[in-house]
Amino acid sequence: xxxxxxxxxxxxxxxxxxxxxxxxxxxxxxxxxxxxxxxxxxxxxxxxxxxxxxxxxxxxxxxxxxxxxxxxxxxxxxxxxxxxxxxxxxxxxxxxxxxxxxxxxxxxxxxxxxxxxxxxxxxxxxxxxxxxxxxxxxxxxxxxxxxxxxxxxxxxxxxxxxxxxxxxxxxxxxxxxxxxxxxxxxxxxxxxxxxxxxxxxxxxxxxxxxxxxxxxxxxxxxxxxxxxxxxxxxxxxxxxxxxxxxxxxxxxxxxxxxxxxxxxxxxxxxxxxxxxxxxxxxxxxxxxxxxxxxxxxxxxxxxxxxxxxxxxxxxxxxxxxxxxxxxxxxxxxxxxxxxxxxxxxxxxxxxxxxxxxxxxxxxxxxxxxxxxxxxxxxxxxxxxxxxxxxxxxxxxxxxxxxxxxxxxxxxxxxxx
Ligand code: EPZ
Numbered sequence: 552x553x554x555x556x557x558x559x560x561x562x563x564x565x566x567x568x569x570x571x572x573x574x575x576x577x578x579x580x581x582x583x584x585x586x587x588x589x590x591x592x593x594x595x596x597x598x599x600x601x602x603x604x605x606x607x608x609x610x611x612x613x614x615x616x617x618x619x620x621x622x623x624x625x626x627x628x629x630x631x632x633x634x635x636x637x638x639x640x641x642x643x644x645x646x647x648x649x650x651x652x653x654x655x656x657x658x659x660x661x662x663x664x665x666x667x668x669x670x671x672x673x674x675x676x677x678x679x680x681x682x683x684x685x686x687x688x689x690x691x692x693x694x695x696x697x698x699x700x701x702x703x704x705x706x707x708x709x710x711x712x713x714x715x716x717x718x719x720x721x722x723x724x725x726x727x728x729x730x731x732x733x734x735x736x737x738x739x740x741x742x743x744x745x746x747x748x749x750x751x752x753x754x755x756x757x758x759x760x761x762x763x764x765x766x767x768x769x770x771x772x773x774x775x776x777x778x779x780x781x782x783x784x785x786x787x788x789x790x791x792x793x794x795x796x797x798x799x800x801x802x803x804x805x806x807x808x809x810x811x812x813x814x815x816x817x818x819x820x821x822x823x824x825x826x827x828x829x830x831x832x833x834x835x836x837x838x839x840x841x842x843x844x845x846x847x848x849x850x851x852x853x854x855x856x857x858x859x860x861x862x863x864x865x866x867x868x869x870x871x872x873x874x875x876x877x878x879x880x881x882x883x884x885x886x887x888x889x890x891x892x893x894x895x896x897x898x899x900x901x902x903x904x905x906x907x908x909x910x911x912x913x914x915x916x917x918x919x920x921x922x923x924x925x926x927x928x929x930x931x932x933x934x935x936x937x938x939x940x941x942x943x944x945x946x947x948x949x950x951x952x953x954x955x956x957x958x959x960x961x962x963x964x965x966x967x
Contacts, residue, residue, distance in 0.1 A: 554941045555954055557931035558963035559913045563798030567959035569786045569805050569830070570596040571620075571779040573949050575744040577644040578718045579779065580604045580624070582745060584611070584651040585726055586752055588774035589625040595779055600644065600948045607645060611652070629655060646674055646715060650722035653686055653699050662694035668920045670879040676716045680707050684723055684731070704729035704768055712737050712849040717764070718745060724766040725754040735762040739850040740809040744780050751775045783809045784856045785950060788925050790814075790833055791860035792957060794822055795867045795933035797836030800960045805831035812853045816845060816861065820868055840870025840907065847876050859885050859926035862905060866894040867933045871907030885923040888916040892934055913938030918945045928953055932962050939967070 571594035583590045595601055605615045614625040645664045652659040678688050686699040704727050717737040724731035738760055746759035752775045755767035786805035793800045794817060807826040814824055821839035825832040847855040855878040865872040866889055876882045883903055886896045891914055895906035913936040918924025924946040931938030946953050954964045
């Protein structure tokens with residue numbers, strides 16, 4: 552079966568190593584197209600989204616090999632600019648190949664990338680900003696064709712912060728003619744990792760981690776070896792597991808410096824944290840109520856990707872709480888599933904109110920997308936009885952093996 556079985560109601564105890572960041576790996580893998588030669592990327596997570604990205608690179612003519620946790624990508628043979636629809640459609644991050652391929656090949660034909668249940672996820676800003684850098688884009692019902700000579704720099708004053716648009720523009724600008732300014736740029740650690748990768752390959756990028764990026768186009772980049780940082784969202788997922796089920800866990804390599812908004816929220820919920828150079832020590836469980844609503848925001852605010860996880864935490868905290876989702880328009884899909892477990896949650900627009908004092912019980916629930924699916928597994932750890940979370944393939948997009956990681960932390964859990 553495509554599911555996870557969880558025997559709930561036990562405290563956690565143990566330690567697990569945090570995998571490499573999915574959302575840093577994907578743009579960095581796309582960025583190898585800008586480099587003629589062989590790059591070696593280490594600490595890439597073994598997840599289906601990385602598999603699909605590597606398949607897309609191979610479909611373009613790259614030679615990809617994997618030795619242990621190192622992925623080697625030789626782009627010398629890149630010749631195609633037509634990507635297989637099944638891999639493009641299945642994950643949104645295929646849009647990141649657009650900027651890189653235009654810079655490398657000058658032409659791309661692709662289907663519209665997959666949206667998902669959390670929102671429409673349009674690409675209007677991707678297309679609008681690339682047009683301003685000299686790209687001609689012809690849109691059809693299923694997809695679009697983009698062509699450009701040498702891209703030229705531009706000053707982009709964006710209407711809102713977008714992680715993907717910032718990444719695409721960096722990839723388009725790093726070999727473009729002249730200077731490109733991106734403001735407000737996304738400040739996520741994944742953007743910083745992408746910029747570090749490109750600078751190590753000879754790119755000229757100022758302002759990584761700030762809301763203003765300035766990229767001076769260069770003629771050529773050279774092959775590099777680069778290590779992907781640990782995944783702050785996966786670390787936040789295992790933190791939420793301990794907040795729900797209680798116990799004492801050590802999260803090796805947890806990037807605490809990139810998680811301050813999440814750690815502050817966890818401490819307000821009553822758990823003890825010790826930020827160590829090697830990782831994060833978590834003791835206790837969520838036992839207090841949040842005085843303020845939990846509001847998601849762009850980095851360094853509370854990450855939208857952990858909103859579902861902390862909805863589960865609040866449902867178990869005994870005190871309830873309020874949540875406001877400001878990034879995506881439909882990211883409360885787990886409410887219906889948590890209600891099947893006995894949670895009392897009211898949704899009004901982009902606000903959810905979780906009532907406290909409810910005993911949750913395990914049952915069969917359905918994952919509908921990546922982070923919501925992980926949140927249901929985390930909730931099942933704390934609920935009474937045996938739970939089943941179906942549609943595990945959504946979870947496998949972002950977690951190497953959710954059962955193995957949680958078993959490391961003492962959970963009774965198995966894939967089925
Ligand atoms: C990235 O998605 C992440 N994905 C998401 O993680 C994450 O939730 C999101 O950033 C926000 O942090 C990857 O990095 C692969 P956005 P992205 O562009 O780039 C709207 C996960 O679980 N928008 O910052 O698609 C958009 O609809 C995933 O790992 C437009 O309207 O997010 C959203 O409402 C889920 N037009 C808002 O901007 C556009 O052209 C922010 O989205 C582009 C975006």
